[in-house]
Structures are given as structure tokens and as C-alpha cells.
Amino acid sequence: LDIASSNATFIMVVGGLGYIGSHTVLELLKENYNVLIIDDLSNSYESVLHRIRTLAMEHFKTVHKPMPAIHFRQLDYRSSRMRTVLEEYSSYSVIETTARFPYSSLQRTDSGIELEAEVEQVGLVHRTSRISGVIHFAAYKSVEESIRMPLKYYSNNVCGLVDFLGLLEEFNIKNFVFSSSATVYGEKANCGVPLREEHCVHHHETFYDHEGNEQQALPGAIGLTSPYGRSKFMCESILADIARSDPSWSITALRYFNPVGCHESGLLGEDPRQKPSNLIPVVATVLTGVKPALDVFGTDWNTPDGTAVRDFIHVVDLARGHIAALAASAAGRVKSAFRTYNLGTGRGHTVREVVNSLEATAQRKIPVREAARRDGDVGFCVAEVRRAEVELQWKAEKTLADCSRDVWNFTKARCNPRVPDEMVP
């Protein structure tokens, strides 16, 4: 697709080759959005791009429609080259011209005075961005590493975002979807009821509690146990402040609960360069025999089987949540210039239930060792999903069994890839 000669618009997906980004890019293509991916491959591989293309091509072949464009720039989103990319994805039109006389000479003749001039046209140029929206996934995400290397996290997740927003403002790109996290609820998660967006707000917000009484949500967060968690809270606060200063922004901060699962083909999934520490990727290493047993952190939580409860959401449902956010923003359903949404299922499962589900799918035993609670963990973290259901018109559809089936499929495919990367166009 020739950017200069067409009127096509793009969604810019920053961090689009990572775990959640790659699934979202595929869903965007399926919904006919042209996509521009920015990723520095710090936690992903270029082969993911080929895999997204393969799946999108399969889809468009089946529906007999042309495939939208998918562009990729390997770039740190903090690099000065981002400006060049944004210039490239802009169109320019002359909105006003005036004549200027850089050279002229007066000649006195019999009939009066004649002006000899070389006229130069000067004009006012209007720049329009071809980027109609941004989905921002790029961040470092290891809780444990963030405690050891906080500056690495604040630099990428917070400082990077501040500079990036300044650039977007310059190009008048104000439609922004941000990857936030249930981590912003900190210790409020331990309150034992599904978390509502008002449990963490950035300005005073009125809401109704479970008895229907009007309450004031106080700004701030409590018990954020890691620099990673704080970086997400800070990013949200920055976004809320921008929206307050300039309500022409449309910013949705999507608070993911526990993203799991992968594309049903087994071609896309969670494949980080970093050593995995989240439950399901760790279980996958036990299933493949790389790790001898799963350490279950904490068996003394106040939950039905003593192990922690989480709201596990299938990554394809999550990906669709981003498209719902773009659509809701375009349709004016997002209530304010900055709005937060929980993306979860509204249902909790214990760690033990996850292990059982994967054992049943894989028909393999997962050896477990009971271990002490992990530092900073909470016992219960489940989403109240009403706001996303009403305003984004989005709802998670897949079950824990779907997650297990797809993860197992992906785990097997990694050992025996269906499409070797070098054979993909």
C-alpha cells in the first residue's frame, strides 16, 4: 500500500509483536484495519510478523476479501526516528497560498510605470496524520526484574510514554489505547470482592457501591508492591492529567487481569526472550519436561483450595477488547477523555484449578511442590466487568478449558512447528 498516494489510515501498534500485541494485530487485520507495527524486538522475534501474516492470509483467503496492509518498523519507540515515521505516515495539503515578489524592477515608460516581477507562491501547509489511533503495548513487564532494575522500567514504561505522547500531540494523534494492568489495584485486590474501576482512580470520581450508595473514590493507589506496578499507575495518572488538560484526547486505559491462552492455530502464543515467571508459561515448561515440577506459591490463602485466585482471560478475548475500545471511542461511547476499563472474565479460578485443567487437556501429570507465598502476591484478584460490557460492548467469551486447549496446542507446536519461519513469506 503506497502511503503517499492513498487515503488509507492506520492503527499504530507499539509493541505489536509481543504476546498480547501480536494477537491484537491479527484481530485488527481481520476487522479490516491497516496496521503499522513498531517493535524493537527486545522481548519478541520478527518471525512473529510472518506468523501473523500467514494467519491473516489464511483468513482473507477464506472470506474472499483483500487483506489490509501490515507494516513493520523495528524501532525503539523512544528513538528520534519515531518522528520520521510519523512524518512518513502523514499527508500534506496546501490550505492557503499568497504571492510574494522576491525580485521586481520598476520601469518608467510613456504609458506609466510597469512592474517586472518574478512571482513566487508561498503557502500554508496542513498536515494530517494517517495514523487514526495508537495502541500502546510497549513496556517491560517483569515484576521481579523491576525490583532489581527500577530505572530500566521507569525509563521505558514512564519516560518513554511521556516523550511519545508529546510527539503524538504534535501530530494531532489523540486516540490512544493504553495497556494497563490489574496491578494498579495493589492490595485492594485482597478485599475479596471483584475489583471495580473506582478502586483505583486518578481524580475524584463518584460511583455507587454495592448497596447503591453514592461514594467518592479517592485518588491514589495502595500497596503497589513493585516498580513495575507503580510504573503502570504513573502512566495512568499522566494520561488522566493530559486528558484533563485537553479533552480532545480519547484515552482508554485497559486494565488486563491475567492474560493466558493463545491463538487456536498454535502459531501465536507467549514466546518471550525473557525467562517466563507467569503461571501458565511456567506450567508449559513443566509439561515439556524442561522444569521438573511447578512450585505453587502459597497454599494457605483464604480460598476454596488454599491456592490463589485469579481472573484468567484468554488473550484472543483480550485482543478483541482493544478493537472494542477503538470502536467505542469512535462511536462516542467512552464517557470521558480518559477512561479506565477492566478486561477480565469476572470469574476467578484457583492455581490448583488451572493445573487440573491443563493436566486434563494434556493428559499428563504436572508434578507440584508446595512453596511459600511469593513476595508481593495477593490471594484474590478478580474483575468486575460491567463497565466494559456496557460502554465497550465487549465481553470475554472463552473459558479456562479453551485456554488450556490452546496453550497445549501451542506448546506442542513449538516442539514441532507447523510452519518453519524461514518458509513463511
Ligand code: NAD
Ligand atoms: P511482551 O513483552 O510480550 O510485549 C511487549 C512488546 O513490546 C515486545 O514485543 C517488546 O519487544 C516490545 N517493546 C518493549 N519495549 C519497547 C520499546 N522501547 N520500543 C519498542 N518496542 C518495545 O508483553 P505483553 O505480555 O504482550 O504485554 C503487553 C503490555 O501489556 C505491556 O505494557 C504489559 O505491561 C501489559 N500487561 C501485560 C500483562 C501480562 O500478564 N502479559 C498483564 C497486564 C498488563
Ligand code: WQD
Ligand atoms: C498467578 C498465580 C502465583 C508462577 C502478574 C503480574 C501482574 C500482571 C499479570 C502485568 C499467583 C502463582 C505463579 C509459579 C505459582 N502482569 N504461581 N507458581 O502474579 O497474578 O500477575 O502477571 O501487568 O502485574 O503481577 O500472575 O501468572 O505470575 O501468578 O504458584 O511458578 O500463580 O503465586 O498466585 P500474577 P502470575
